[in-house]
Amino acid sequence: MTRQPKDLNGTLMMSRRGILLGGATLFAGSIAASLCPTLALAAVDAGTQGQFMKLSNLLIQHQLNPAVGARIVDMASGEYKNLAQMLDAIIAIAEKKNAAQVEDFFADIPDGELKDFAHWVISAWYSGCSSEKRNAAVFTYEEALTFRTTSDVVTIPSYGLSGPNLWTRPNVPLSAPMPRF
Amino acid sequence: MVTKNSADVVIVGTGVVGVVIAEQLLDAGHSVLMIEAGPRVTRAEVVENWRNAPLGVKGDTSVAYPSRPWAPHPMGNEKPEDAYLQLSGPDSYAQTFIRYAGGSTWHWAGTSWRLTPEDMRLKSLYGVGRDWAIDYDTLESYYVRTENKLGICGPSDRGLQWPQTGARSAPYPMPALPFSPGETRFTEIAKSLGYNNIPVAQARNSGMPYDGRPACCGNNNCVPVCPVAAKYDAETALHRLEKKGATLLVDSVVYKVETNAQNKIEAVSYYDQHKESHRITGKLFVLACNGLENPKLLLMSKDDRNPNGVANSSDQVGRNMMDHPQLTLTVTTKEPFWSGVGPVVNSGIMETSQGSFRSEHAGAYFRYNNFARNRFVTFAALKKGLVGKALDEEIRRMTACTADVVAAHEVLPDPNNRLTLSDKTDWLGLPKPHIHYDVGEYTRRSAEVYSLPIGKRIAEAMGATDVKISPKFNQSKHIMGGTIMGNEASNSVVDVDCRSHDHENLFIPGGGAMASTACGNSTITMVALAIKSADAIVEQMRGA
Numbered sequence: 018m019t020r021q022p023k024d025l026n027g028t029l030m031m032s033r034r035g036i037l038l039g040g041a042t043l044f045a046g047s048i049a050a051s052l053c054p055t056l057a058l059a060a061v062d063a064g065t066q067g068q069f070m071k072l073s074n075l076l077i078q079h080q081l082n083p084a085v086g087a088r089i090v091d092m093a094s095g096e097y098k099n100l101a102q103m104l105d106a107i108i109a110i111a112e113k114k115n116a117a118q119v120e121d122f123f124a125d126i127p128d129g130e131l132k133d134f135a136h137w138v139i140s141a142w143y144s145g146c147s148s149e150k151r152n153a154a155v156f157t158y159e160e161a162l163t164f165r166t167t168s169d170v171v172t173i174p175s176y177g178l179s180g181p182n183l184w185t186r187p188n189v190p191l192s193a194p195m196p197r198f
Numbered sequence: 199m200v201t202k203n204s205a206d207v208v209i210v211g212t213g214v215v216g217v218v219i220a221e222q223l224l225d226a227g228h229s230v231l232m233i234e235a236g237p238r239v240t241r242a243e244v245v246e247n248w249r250n251a252p253l254g255v256k257g258d259t260s261v262a263y264p265s266r267p268w269a270p271h272p273m274g275n276e277k278p279e280d281a282y283l284q285l286s287g288p289d290s291y292a293q294t295f296i297r298y299a300g301g302s303t304w305h306w307a308g309t310s311w312r313l314t315p316e317d318m319r320l321k322s323l324y325g326v327g328r329d330w331a332i333d334y335d336t337l338e339s340y341y342v343r344t345e346n347k348l349g350i351c352g353p354s355d356r357g358l359q360w361p362q363t364g365a366r367s368a369p370y371p372m373p374a375l376p377f378s379p380g381e382t383r384f385t386e387i388a389k390s391l392g393y394n395n396i397p398v399a400q401a402r403n404s405g406m407p408y409d410g411r412p413a414c415c416g417n418n419n420c421v422p423v424c425p426v427a428a429k430y431d432a433e434t435a436l437h438r439l440e441k442k443g444a445t446l447l448v449d450s451v452v453y454k455v456e457t458n459a460q461n462k463i464e465a466v467s468y469y470d471q472h473k474e475s476h477r478i479t480g481k482l483f484v485l486a487c488n489g490l491e492n493p494k495l496l497l498m499s500k501d502d503r504n505p506n507g508v509a510n511s512s513d514q515v516g517r518n519m520m521d522h523p524q525l526t527l528t529v530t531t532k533e534p535f536w537s538g539v540g541p542v543v544n545s546g547i548m549e550t551s552q553g554s555f556r557s558e559h560a561g562a563y564f565r566y567n568n569f570a571r572n573r574f575v576t577f578a579a580l581k582k583g584l585v586g587k588a589l590d591e592e593i594r595r596m597t598a599c600t601a602d603v604v605a606a607h608e609v610l611p612d613p614n615n616r617l618t619l620s621d622k623t624d625w626l627g628l629p630k631p632h633i634h635y636d637v638g639e640y641t642r643r644s645a646e647v648y649s650l651p652i653g654k655r656i657a658e659a660m661g662a663t664d665v666k667i668s669p670k671f672n673q674s675k676h677i678m679g680g681t682i683m684g685n686e687a688s689n690s691v692v693d694v695d696c697r698s699h700d701h702e703n704l705f706i707p708g709g710g711a712m713a714s715t716a717c718g719n720s721t722i723t724m725v726a727l728a729i730k731s732a733d734a735i736v737e738q739m740r741g742a
Contacts, residue, residue, distance in 0.1 A: 066244045078586065119586040143589070144251045145618040149577045151275055153252035161253065163576040166594045171570045172418040174256075176426045181413035182405040184540040188379035191534050193599060194286060195590055 057094050061087070061094050066102040069093070069138075074109045078138050079162060079198050088156040089141045096147075103134050165198035200344040206229035206739065208480035208493070209294040209468060210452045213301020213707040215728040216486035217432040217439065218347060220592070222732035224442040225259045228739055231467055232444055233486070233733065235269035235451040236297035241433070242457075244304065244423045245278065256573045257292050259422035267625040268296040268451055268471045283490075284632040290518060291615075291635035294675050299448050299700065300433025303721065305422040307543045308401040308429045310350045310564070311718025312341050314361035316552060319608075320714050324557040326640065327610040328713045331685045331694045334364045340369045348430040351375060351404035358396045360548050360718070375393075375414065375517035380535035381545050381602070383567040387659045392706040393547045393652075395566070399722070400540055401430035409434075415508065418570050420542045429541075450451050450476070453628055455483070455499040455704070456509045463508075463704045469626050477725035482703045482735060486728070489519075489677030489710040492616050494631045496706075500603040507696040509681070509706065514691050516617035520715045522606040523637045523671035525645060526567075529657045532618070534598035538570025550652060551717035560608045562649035564656065564715035575600060588729060602656065603656055605649040607641045607671075610714045611679055639669050645671075676720040681710035695734035696727055702710045703738075707731040 021093055036102040061069075066083075069090040075158030102114050111177050126132045141147060148152040164173045170189050172178050206228040220230045239677045244262050245255045251261035260275035260654040265271045268280040272294050278285070285291055295302040315334035320327035344350070351372035353359055356373070359366060374397035377385065385395040402420070403413045414428040427434050441445060450468040454705035468476055485492045493516040497507040497648075507515050543565055551561035575596035584592050615636060619629035650667065657665045684690025687699035707728045709720045 076585065079392040086473060120588075123585050136580070136583065139585060139589070140577075143580060143593070144253045144576050146254065148252075149254035151252065151255045153254060155250055155252055158249045158253075161576075163572045163593050163597075164255075165539075165570060166590045167400050167570075167597045170536050171418060171572065171597060174538075174570050174573075175249060175423075177415040177417040179416045179539075181415050182376050183414045184378050185376045186379060187384075188383060189537060189598075191595060195587075195594065 021121055049143065057120050062089050064105070065094065065192070066090055067102055068101070068108065073138060074105050075116060075122070075141055076119050076135060076193070079165065081142065082157070082160055085157045089138070092147055092156070093138075097134060101132055107131055107135055118134065144156055162198070165196060169193070169195075169196045170198065202447070203477070204479045204481060205229040205445065206697060207231075207484060207735065208478050208484045209484040210440075210466060211301065211488065212432065212436065212446065213486060213488060213492070213725055214303045214432040215349075216301070216484065217435045218725055218728045219486065219732045219735065220439050221442065223433065223735060223739075224439065224444055224731070225740070226736045230444045231480065232439070232446045233452055233466070233478065234299045234446065234448045236266055236271075236299065236449065237269075238299035238436070238446075238448045241423065241425065241427060245425045248419075248422055252531075253573050254577060256301045259303035260296075260694050261420040263296045263298055263304065265297065266447065266449065266467065268472070270471075270524055270624050271297045279439055281592055282624065282630055284622055284630050285635070286632065287615075287634040288636045289523065289671055290673070291336075291521065291633040292670045292673055293490065293677055295490065295677065297491075298390055299436060299446065300431055302432060303431040304720060306431070307420050308541070309543050309719040310345070310348070310399040310722040311360055311546070311548060312399070313716050313718070313723055314552060315338070317714055317716035319496070320556065321358055322498065324554070325382050326557060328682075328684070330713045331683055331690075337723075337726055337730075338365055338367060338395040339362060340729045341722065343729050344722055344725040345399070346371050347407040348401040350401045350722070352399035353387060353397045354541070355454055355667070360396065360399065362549075370390065370399065372406060372408060374402045375400065375402060375544055377544060378536070378538065378539035378568060380537050381535075381566055381568060381588070383535060384660070385545065387545055387655060388656065391655055391659055392548060393564075393692050395545050396548050398544060398545070398546050398565075400541065403428045412479045415543060416540045418538050418540065418542060418568070420435060420556050446590065450664055451626060451628070452487075452495060453498060453626070454484070455495060457503055457508060457701065461503050461701060463701050472633045482705070482739060484707065484731070484735070486706045486708060489708060490617065491678050492678035492706055492708070492710050494619065497619050498629065504700070509691055509704060511700050512687060512689055514613070514682055514689060514692060516680050516683045517613040517615070518611035518616045518710070519617055519635060519677070519683055520609050520611060520679040522674035522676050522717060522719070523609060523641055524604050524606045525650065525653070526601045526668045526676050527605070527657050527670060528666040529601050529603060529660055529735055531599045531601065531661045532663060533661055535601045535660075536598050537566075537568050537601050538572075538597070540568060542567065542569050544568055550649075555648065558643065560644035561606045561717055562605045562644055562652070564653065565606070566602050567604055571597040571600055589598050602659070603653060605643050605645075605653050606674055606717050607637075607649060609637055609641050611682060611713065612636070615679075617680055641671070674719070676709065676715070678709040678712040678715050678720055683711040683713050696731045697734065705735060
């Protein structure tokens, strides 16, 4: 059964699609997915992990699962030799602006290594992967933020959100509110 | 009696064709031994393979089904020179199929359009291609049995059924699945142009359990795997067959069909995954490896009595390779369509596949692909450099307001579209298949003067602000023609029961026997032919 990190009230809850899925086969499958076997986590110190989540929360104003963040920062620690300095540098830019949201400070990140890294972090959370390529590392599937932007309408493939023949409904206009996530 | 080395009937392949025949023979009291080249896996394993694949390659079905060294099948990450399928010609016969227990229905969409009476008489009516050796009325009762066997749902309104010509002697066992909001809107738009977008008959449980499988609950993952088996796939029947007494050998690659002095089939030989050879004898043999592996195996099995290959006195084995070449129009719209609600293919415009124009060019079938769009648009949105609310809104807009409309064409049987044995070999040392392919002027002309003009009108009516059209034909993975059916042994491989003209105890049912492709997906016709074969085999075994 799939679990979502927290609901909007901060209470751990079972996902609706998790309830709908049911069945021993999918139970086993969902557990396996949550373990994310494509990644074996190496040790990234707690300080770096904390800074990474702090940066992620500055770049993305949504609920972010620290377990997914741990997978991303583990990959980043191998790819970016000066990871700690980049985390500190971007956080300092945001703090200097007293940023409450990414729009407040993103333009101040200088082009080049720092901005590329900031985009990579955002891409990792939204796509759930390290890149678009076939050999990309997978951080998460069902918690990739791309699916959260459409969660009021579109199925995450393999996780049905309706029920038998229950997908007929009025089309949702683009002006409908963005789901809160 | 069945043993590990012998049975009344030996079936090579465990896909839908082999499984349907096996069950009928078991029910008739015959022993059945089935041989599968690839592994047997659980549904959970396939689902997890797919979920754990990177977002950017989720459109490649092979990520869910890694091939085994001894049973290679096409994988999306192959270099052409290393690929299992060696390809040449103006068009690429790039297929996906899987050598796993249960076969390629693991990843089919379940789409089940019947042929029309006209589809089976192209030569008589339009002067092109071949006529079938049987007519629609002969096939109709086998279609009904197929629809009940696989659990194919469809509309009860005769005006929404396909085909409109030709009889239908029984209703579908389940009602049609409902349309999603996007499909409903697409149907309205098609209607405004004079086209009827009708519910597709599909092997998916509609609103109820069927055959021990649950109702579809819109996981939108029919391709590459239904996570709950609401869609029929042949894997769902394997346990039942074993309970009925079938023996199933997996990871066993048949590499030779052996004839005796009477030119009957005596045995098949296979390699296990340790490259050790084994021999299986039987009274009757069925090759159900798919439309590409069947001709490969027959050509590999040549002997002194059959110097061109088994069942190949006509020299037609491996010729007439066909598919449904498709072109995709990726449409960006102002109004949201929201693909990705319900099954992945749920409707189609079929009437555009029919008409007197078929004397000049191919017909085409149009479908609205109902795959969730996130995986197609996410990286494009990210590359725009957006952040925050702008990024969220752009992903949401692109997911809602892009759609794929696919035109799937028919092709004509052409003996030059040919599978031969490559001089390149696989892990076991067996030759890889080489396929030369050209969709032909008949199909190209359709794209120029017929299908793409219709597709562009549909896109315009959808309110398209941008339309991107595939630069070349892609294959639909509907492998047909390589062991073509006919009345004459001189120009066809199998008779009307898919029995080899050359070997009375060898049956080669499935897509390879199809003498025309029409535009609709081939599996329902493959299975109808398999059931017809099974009737003939039971009758023949009774005589034996």
